[in-house]
Amino acid sequence: xxxxxxxxxxxxxxxxxxxMIQMQREFIAQEQQGGIDQKDxxxxxxxxxxxxxxxxxxxxATRVIDLAHEEKGSRR
Numbered sequence: 001x002x003x004x005x006x007x008x009x010x011x012x013x014x015x016x017x018x019x020m021i022q023m024q025r026e027f028i029a030q031e032q033q034g035g036i037d038q039k040d041x042x043x044x045x046x047x048x049x050x051x052x053x054x055x056x057x058x059x060x061a062t063r064v065i066d067l068a069h070e071e072k073g074s075r076r
Contacts, residue, residue, distance in 0.1 A: 013067040016060050023057055 010018070030036060030049060044050040069076055 011067075013064055013071075016064045016067070020057065020060050020064070023053070023060070027053065 026049075027036075036050070040048055040050055041054070044053075065076065
């Protein structure tokens with residue numbers, strides 16, 4: 001594990017991972033407060049909290065994977 005000084009700016013990958021964790025925390029909190037209907041998760045109305053959640057999360061996760069491959073010099 002690498003020690004990163006608090007004064008160094010976070011890498012893009014680290015920032016995206018933090019965003020993913022925050023998104024997960026918000027999702028879990030909403031689920032624990034009253035549950036999440038499948039319809040609201042898969043086809044939410046545009047005014048709901050989950051509107052765009054799956055797409056946004058998938059985009060962030062894909063970018064993290066791409067950055068990890070770039071770091072290692074590998075391909076998907």
